[in-house]
Amino acid sequence: MTASSRPLSRKDIRRENERLILEAAEKVFAEAGFGGATMQLIADMAGLPKANLHYYFPTKESLYRQVVQAIFLDWLKAADVFDAAPGPVEGLGAYIDAKMEISRRHPAGSKVWASEVMHRAPVIQDYLETTLVEWTEGRMDVIRRWIAEGKMDAVDPRHLLYMLWATTQHYADFGHQIETLNGGRPLSDVQWAAAKETVKGIILKGIGAQPSPGA
Amino acid sequence: MTASSRPLSRKDIRRENERLILEAAEKVFAEAGFGGATMQLIADMAGLPKANLHYYFPTKESLYRQVVQAIFLDWLKAADVFDAAPGPVEGLGAYIDAKMEISRRHPAGSKVWASEVMHRAPVIQDYLETTLVEWTEGRMDVIRRWIAEGKMDAVDPRHLLYMLWATTQHYADFGHQIETLNGGRPLSDVQWAAAKETVKGIILKGIGAQPSPGA
DNA sequence: TCTTTTCTTGACCATACGGTCAGGAACCGC
DNA sequence: GCGGTTCCTGACCGTATGGTCAAGAAAAGA
Numbered sequence: 054m055t056a057s058s059r060p061l062s063r064k065d066i067r068r069e070n071e072r073l074i075l076e077a078a079e080k081v082f083a084e085a086g087f088g089g090a091t092m093q094l095i096a097d098m099a100g101l102p103k104a105n106l107h108y109y110f111p112t113k114e115s116l117y118r119q120v121v122q123a124i125f126l127d128w129l130k131a132a133d134v135f136d137a138a139p140g141p142v143e144g145l146g147a148y149i150d151a152k153m154e155i156s157r158r159h160p161a162g163s164k165v166w167a168s169e170v171m172h173r174a175p176v177i178q179d180y181l182e183t184t185l186v187e188w189t190e191g192r193m194d195v196i197r198r199w200i201a202e203g204k205m206d207a208v209d210p211r212h213l214l215y216m217l218w219a220t221t222q223h224y225a226d227f228g229h230q231i232e233t234l235n236g237g238r239p240l241s242d243v244q245w246a247a248a249k250e251t252v253k254g255i256i257l258k259g260i261g262a263q264p265s266p267g268a
Numbered sequence: 269m270t271a272s273s274r275p276l277s278r279k280d281i282r283r284e285n286e287r288l289i290l291e292a293a294e295k296v297f298a299e300a301g302f303g304g305a306t307m308q309l310i311a312d313m314a315g316l317p318k319a320n321l322h323y324y325f326p327t328k329e330s331l332y333r334q335v336v337q338a339i340f341l342d343w344l345k346a347a348d349v350f351d352a353a354p355g356p357v358e359g360l361g362a363y364i365d366a367k368m369e370i371s372r373r374h375p376a377g378s379k380v381w382a383s384e385v386m387h388r389a390p391v392i393q394d395y396l397e398t399t400l401v402e403w404t405e406g407r408m409d410v411i412r413r414w415i416a417e418g419k420m421d422a423v424d425p426r427h428l429l430y431m432l433w434a435t436t437q438h439y440a441d442f443g444h445q446i447e448t449l450n451g452g453r454p455l456s457d458v459q460w461a462a463a464k465e466t467v468k469g470i471i472l473k474g475i476g477a478q479p480s481p482g483a
Numbered sequence: 484t485c486t487t488t489t490c491t492t493g494a495c496c497a498t499a500c501g502g503t504c505a506g507g508a509a510c511c512g513c
Numbered sequence: 514g515c516g517g518t519t520c521c522t523g524a525c526c527g528t529a530t531g532g533t534c535a536a537g538a539a540a541a542g543a
Contacts, residue, residue: 062540062541063488063489063490063539063540063541066489066490066540067489067490070490083386084387084388085303085387086301086302086303086304086383086387087301087303087304088300088301088302088303088304088305089301089302089303089304089387090303091529091530091531092530092531092532093529093530093531101491101492102491102492102493103492103531103532104491104492104493104494104532104533104534105490105491105492107531107532107533108489108490108491108492109490111532112531112532113530113531113532164386167382167386167441167442168301168383168386170441170442170444170445171298171379171382171383171441171442171444172299172300172301172304173299173444174444174445174448178448181445181448181449182448185445185448185449186448186449189449208466208469208470209462209463209466211449212462212463212466212467213466213470215435215438215439215442215446215463216435216438216466216467216470218438218442219434219435219437219438219442220430220431220434220435222434223430223431223433223434223438224430226382226385226386227382227385227386227430227433227434229385229386229388229389230385230389230396230400231430233389233393233396233397233400233401234396234400234401234404234426247424247427248424248427248430251423251424251427251428251431252427252431254423254474255423255428255431255470255471255474255475256470256474257474258473258474258475258476259469259470259471259472259473259474259475260470260473260474261473277510277511278509278510278511278518278519278520281509281510281519281520282519282520285520306499306500306501307500307501307502308499308500308501316521316522317521317522317523318501318502318522319502319503319504319521319522319523319524320520320521320522322501322502322503323519323520323521323522324520326502327501327502328500328501328502484543485542485543486541486542486543487540487541487542487543488539488540488541488542489538489539489540489541490537490538490539490540491536491537491538491539492534492535492536492537492538493534493535493536494533494534494535495532495533495534495535496531496532496533496534497530497531497532497533498529498530498531498532499528499529499530499531500527500528500529500530501526501527501528501529502525502526502527502528503524503525503526503527504522504523504524504525504526505522505523505524505525506521506522506523507520507521507522508519508520508521508522509518509519509520509521510517510518510519510520511516511517511518511519512515512516512517512518513514513515513516513517
């Protein structure tokens with residue numbers, strides 16, 4: 054429309070269209086599940102003809118796989134706060150904050166992941182067996198170190214991690230239920246803050262986390 | 269096969285076939301989601317011809333609705349322990365135990381529920397708005413009473429409930445991921461016990477639950 | 484400008500799905 | 514045993530879906 058719409062280079066076109074498609078696909082897969090999603094719906098939401106989707110992504114499954122992969126990488130990145138922290142209060146606190154923020158800003162991704170895992174991970178099982186296993190082992194080591202240093206109680210690190218994942222992702226995956234129980238309205242800023250504080254408060258106190266000295 | 273297979277009365281036949289179908293449907297809906305599930309697959313799993321399913325349940329959606337309703341009622345019943353308890357240690361402890369046990373024994377139901385809510389509850393939204401809202405209000409009152417009686421910290425009861433749901437249902441909904449992280453094996457009895465104790469320990473300590481006197 | 488490569492898209496196809504139906508089998512009250 | 518009701522099921526139908534294709538438009542390179 055404006056004079057600024059210069060002709061796009063081919064690389065730009067490809068990048069832009071792939072972005073459009075992946076964005077639309079994430080929403081549709083989240084709302085309808087893999088089986089319920091249709092290429093036509095994704096195409097409509099992306100504003101492209103269906104045949105164009107198949108030009109960039111040969112099959113529905115390949116498109117879906119890319120969506121799930123992107124989510125997984127996002128999650129791994131968001132967990133870097135874990136390692137640098139001096140103790141559980143900072144490390145787990147920041148991790149909870151980060152994951153709650155993802156649940157708030159990016160709920161569709163969390164839903165797609167949940168759906169995939171619930172259906173026995175037919176597409177990303179290899180990721181679970183390799184990357185996720187390694188990541189989990191590493192984080193459990195950090196927790197065990199904190200325990201050894203007397204910075205928290207000797208809780209089972211594996212189940213602690215599951216609690217963190219469960220509680221934070223719940224706000225995305227079950228967002229609709231939470232919204233309904235909130236009178237049909239999305240959580241306000243204040244309510245989101247209360248959620249974060251409650252989760253952090255209960256878990257950090259529950260594991261007997263000791264504040265790091267000199268903070 | 270055996271001589272004991274007497275002819276079934278009509279009521280028995282209806283009850284038995286409906287049970288077979290609902291059981292199979294729950295599994296298939298849990299594994300494939302509503303969109304991915306097919307009546308043919310459910311029929312095969314139930315050992316009945318597809319047309320027979322449509323004799324008992326006119327549409328796929330009506331069958332699905334009955335499956336979800338059954339799960340919901342099951343969950344409500346499992347929460348009776350809440351009210352009778354003298355304090356949070358007994359009440360929440362028993363509730364966590366009960367919900368963990370459901371996650372272990374009845375994971376398919378939990379998955380169907382999760383899937384339904386994740387897809388914005390197209391079928392059971394009315395239940396969310398009525399029964400679930402009332403149930404939640406009632407339980408929050410109990411928690412507020414415990415707080416007023418000094419039996420636990422003044423945590424936000426709403427988010428405490430969400431934490432309970434999230435952590436316990438996680439063991440069903442993400443059971444496949446947990447299994448993968450456990451070397452591909454289901455959790456053993458000992459591991460389930462550890463999960464229960466860890467969850468109960470962290471939450472009860474995290475909310476500062478005071479043991480009831482005279483226990 | 485001419486060629487080549489990339490991108491676009493309406494029309495099309497085979498398949499699989501939810502659902503229907505008619506006709507027969509099995510059970511039940513009388 | 515008989516009439517009526519319930520149960521059973523193979524065959525069938527319309528539709529929607531994932532995916533294909535061929536012909537053209539647009540950009541890049543020469």
